[in-house]
Amino acid sequence: MATYQLHCFAQSGNSYKAALMLNLIGADWEPVFVDYFVKTQTRTPEWREALNEMGEVPVLVHDGRHFSQSGAILTYLSEKSGQFGPRNENERYEVLRWLLYDNHKFTSYFATYRFMSGLMKSGDPAVLTFLKSRITTSLAVVDKHLAGQPFIVGDRPTIADLSLCGYLYYPVEEHGFDFAVDYPAIAAWLERIRALPNWEHPYTLMPGHPLP
Amino acid sequence: MATYQLHCFAQSGNSYKAALMLNLIGADWEPVFVDYFVKTQTRTPEWREALNEMGEVPVLVHDGRHFSQSGAILTYLSEKSGQFGPRNENERYEVLRWLLYDNHKFTSYFATYRFMSGLMKSGDPAVLTFLKSRITTSLAVVDKHLAGQPFIVGDRPTIADLSLCGYLYYPVEEHGFDFAVDYPAIAAWLERIRALPNWEHPYTLMPGHPLP
Numbered sequence: 001m002a003t004y005q006l007h008c009f010a011q012s013g014n015s016y017k018a019a020l021m022l023n024l025i026g027a028d029w030e031p032v033f034v035d036y037f038v039k040t041q042t043r044t045p046e047w048r049e050a051l052n053e054m055g056e057v058p059v060l061v062h063d064g065r066h067f068s069q070s071g072a073i074l075t076y077l078s079e080k081s082g083q084f085g086p087r088n089e090n091e092r093y094e095v096l097r098w099l100l101y102d103n104h105k106f107t108s109y110f111a112t113y114r115f116m117s118g119l120m121k122s123g124d125p126a127v128l129t130f131l132k133s134r135i136t137t138s139l140a141v142v143d144k145h146l147a148g149q150p151f152i153v154g155d156r157p158t159i160a161d162l163s164l165c166g167y168l169y170y171p172v173e174e175h176g177f178d179f180a181v182d183y184p185a186i187a188a189w190l191e192r193i194r195a196l197p198n199w200e201h202p203y204t205l206m207p208g209h210p211l212p
Numbered sequence: 213m214a215t216y217q218l219h220c221f222a223q224s225g226n227s228y229k230a231a232l233m234l235n236l237i238g239a240d241w242e243p244v245f246v247d248y249f250v251k252t253q254t255r256t257p258e259w260r261e262a263l264n265e266m267g268e269v270p271v272l273v274h275d276g277r278h279f280s281q282s283g284a285i286l287t288y289l290s291e292k293s294g295q296f297g298p299r300n301e302n303e304r305y306e307v308l309r310w311l312l313y314d315n316h317k318f319t320s321y322f323a324t325y326r327f328m329s330g331l332m333k334s335g336d337p338a339v340l341t342f343l344k345s346r347i348t349t350s351l352a353v354v355d356k357h358l359a360g361q362p363f364i365v366g367d368r369p370t371i372a373d374l375s376l377c378g379y380l381y382y383p384v385e386e387h388g389f390d391f392a393v394d395y396p397a398i399a400a401w402l403e404r405i406r407a408l409p410n411w412e413h414p415y416t417l418m419p420g421h422p423l424p
Contacts, residue, residue: 104315
């Protein structure tokens with residue numbers, strides 16, 4: 001059994017944040033496939049009881065302990081590995097601030113929009129319009145930030161980058177945002193992260209692609 | 213000038229999280245009124261440049277440093293004051309996990325729903341239905357969690373509680389959720405927090421109520 005188990009599936013960008021981190025730090029890890037699309041496994045009482053009361057992936061298992069919420073998992077792994085973490089107190093609050101922004105305003109709307117419009121081919125048009133408007137606002141905030149510096153906090157990649165990029169490598173057909181055209185600083189930053197040793201695409205890094 | 217300045221307004225539950233914490237720890241603090249409703253001040257380029265590129269309140273100013281994102285502010289204040297923080301490593305990840313859940317799934321939808329339906333009296337019905345469905349899911353997660361323990365992490369209040377409760381003291385007329393009826397564990401928990409020394413309601417703790 002590998003040192004780390006990650007309960008995840010390929011279409012989950014929140015899982016990808018943790019899986020990418022595990023790969024980048026060279027951890028001994030293995031994915032545990034969670035069947036969300038056929039069995040809605042994360043929402044069952046049994047799964048909530050055994051793994052995460054919040055009903056969500058990813059869940060990281062290490063040394064018999066369970067961790068959930070990608071931002072907490074990233075923080076744990078950066079502290080364990082000494083990699084991709086903040087270097088001082090100022091950076092620590094900056095990293096935390098961007099992890100929170102990602103969860104509150106960036107990933108949250110983007111993931112839901114992609115899920116509805118790109119994966120399920122569903123969603124009320126008014127809801128999709130609402131989500132898209134929120135997404136363009138938060139993409140603009142991040143693009144402006146990255147126009148002035150190569151990574152989210154300081155001059156090197158941290159877990160804040162790995163959090164914010166979690167959904168952005170999925171095919172444009174799934175979400176409709178062409179970063180190279182509309183958000184050039186984000187597109188360049190995604191290429192910088194892609195160039196890191198051991199970077200891998202979510203659809204090869206985690207099980208469950210393509211959809212059944 | 214007080215030791216801490218908090219840029220905020222009374223209707224912002226995210227501001228309230230920070231304001232309540234400042235009051236509970238007995239800090240020397242003062243609110244700085246941000247005119248969101250008439251001037252949409254947080255969204256202006258000048259305000260973003262001077263205070264927060266994310267275009268949001270709250271912003272805490274202390275020792276010439278600026279902090280934003282309520283979860284980062286709460287973490288900073290717990291570390292400065294030695295109050296309402298985690299007591300060990302396990303609690304630290306638990307607190308972080310619930311701060312993230314609050315931002316991703318709890319406050320995010322609740323705040324937007326209340327803003328549209330209760331304050332602006334606007335919002336497409338389909339969008340309101342979508343938000344309400346998300347809210348009932350996350351309220352159920354928190355209510356179930358609190359049915360088994362008095363506070364979110366362990367047996368005493370932490371910043372995780374102060375984050376999650378941020379929007380829940382606003383009048384039921386503004387959001388339509390009657391916790392005492394539908395979420396009894398949440399209602400009892402809100403009373404426990406309300407009983408803390410120096411607790412104060414958002415509409416008296418921060419400037420800007422009632423709306424112009």
